[in-house]
Amino acid sequence: MLDGLVVPVTVDGKELVTSGGHRISEADAMHLAPSEPSKILCVHLNHVSRVEEFQVSLPAAPTYFHKPTSSLNVHRGDVVRPERCQWLNYEGEIVIVIGKTCRNISPEEAGDYIAGYTIGNDYGLHDFRDTDAGSMLRVKGSDTLCPVGPGLVEGWDFRDKGIRTLVNGELAQDGTTNEMTWDMHYLVADLARTITLLPGDMVFSGTPANSRPVQPGDVVTVEVDGLGALTNTIVGGPTAIRDDCGAQPTESEEVLSTALGGDWEFRGIRGPER
DSSP: OBTTBOOOEEEETTEEEETTOOEEEGGGOOOOOSSOOSOEEEESSOBHHHHHHHTOOOOSSOOEEEEOGGGEEETTOEEEEEETOOOEEOOEEEEEEEOSOBOSOOTTTGGGGEEEEEEEEOOEEGGGTTSGGGOOHHHHHSTTOEEEEEEEETTOOOTTOEEEEEETTEEEEEEEGGGBSSOHHHHHHHHTTTSOBOTTOEEEOOOOSOOOBOOTTOEEEEEETTTEEEEEEEEEEEEEOOSSSSOOOOOOHHHHHHHTTSOHHHHTOOOOOO
């Protein structure tokens, strides 16, 4: 965003450059999401380390969920943990951005339909994991829980790339694309069998092990080799979850097990009190 206008820029060292030659320091820029998606689709389990962490078996083919576009957030944007909730987890991921209308293609053809790649953090508000009949609509789709950025990288080879999540500068997740069961091209082709993917649409490709809860004040950065770094700050919600309608935040065994990595019973780990 430059002088109130949406402006595409390219990177030149520590500066961003518009097509007209205007330059601004990257540190001073107000980032927007790298595209305007009509939909945001996400694979469930994909990284082997995450599967092993939960001690489960993968299905024969990927399964997916949806984050509404209203959850979209940006580089340096605040991620809100609503009051009365405490189980907000980071999930550093690589995001595929579709470049042209895509339907009924093979995995071998999928690369021709990808505009490029960026970084995402698939935050989950696990306090609502017991609701929505498994769709995870509120868990993954609440406002601000989909930061994406800082920019779109074209021509990036997703093979053998590292992905790391840091919380307050400390390494929290450390994985590679080599441990993905289904690669980027496979995911796009699989989804496009029945869903038309449009330019700008985003596909989240899965997270490594060690997703854990974060608290207001924490600064979370996801780094991917060749894609840069996406940073966000966790803040407390200005209002509490209403208690006069709908399912309320819970702290069931499933909530705790998911938020704390699948073995909370055996480690005696507890999160912060409300």
